[in-house]
Amino acid sequence: MDEVDGYPASAGVEGDPVSLAKKRTQNFTFAKRVFTSTPTLKSTSRIYREFMRGTREEWEIKCKHCGEHSQAIFDDIRFEKEVTAENGRKKEYEVTSAVWRCPKCNGTMTEYEVKRAPAKWVPYNPNALSRGIRSFHINAFLSPWSKWTDQCK
Numbered sequence: 001m002d003e004v005d006g007y008p009a010s011a012g013v014e015g016d017p018v019s020l021a022k023k024r025t026q027n028f029t030f031a032k033r034v035f036t037s038t039p040t041l042k043s044t045s046r047i048y049r050e051f052m053r054g055t056r057e058e059w060e061i062k063c064k065h066c067g068e069h070s071q072a073i074f075d076d077i078r079f080e081k082e083v084t085a086e087n088g089r090k091k092e093y094e095v096t097s098a099v100w101r102c103p104k105c106n107g108t109m110t111e112y113e114v115k116r117a118p119a120k121w122v123p124y125n126p127n128a129l130s131r132g133i134r135s136f137h138i139n140a141f142l143s144p145w146s147k148w149t150d151q152c153k
């Protein structure tokens with residue numbers, strides 16, 4: 001099921017489409033159920049609930065300075081910007097560069113280095129594996145299709 005956070009509450013009069021899909025796999029011993037989505041609001045997000053039930057694995061990159069693994073999150077990206085227009089108190093900026101700062105040693109790596117660094121899945125709820133439920137999260141900062149300088153516009 002792709003983009004489950006965008007699913008309607010009911011498939012016509014048949015009910016929740018996710019519950020319907022789960023029921024259709026019940027008779028198969030080795031069935032795999034895969035849910036993917038860009039998350040929306042935590043309070044109503046289906047993918048967030050499914051993620052929390054699973055192993056909660058995060059994609060963590062290896063720092064080239066200290067060798068420790070960490071997530072590449074917004075708070076650890078340092079943006080350089082220039083004022084491109086000024087109208088009274090209102091200013092417009094253009095982001096000119098961005099680097100990731102390792103939360104463990106404060107060493108920095110470029111976007112190019114981060115996206116090519118050795119990395120691994122780290123489970124934050126490993127006990128869910130005994131129930132056969134793995135869940136994964138990777139954020140847009142590691143996407144090969146977008147640049148960091150474009151993500152803060």
Ligand SMILES: [Zn+2]
Pocket residue numbers: 063064065066067068102103104105106107
């Ligand atoms: Zn480091």
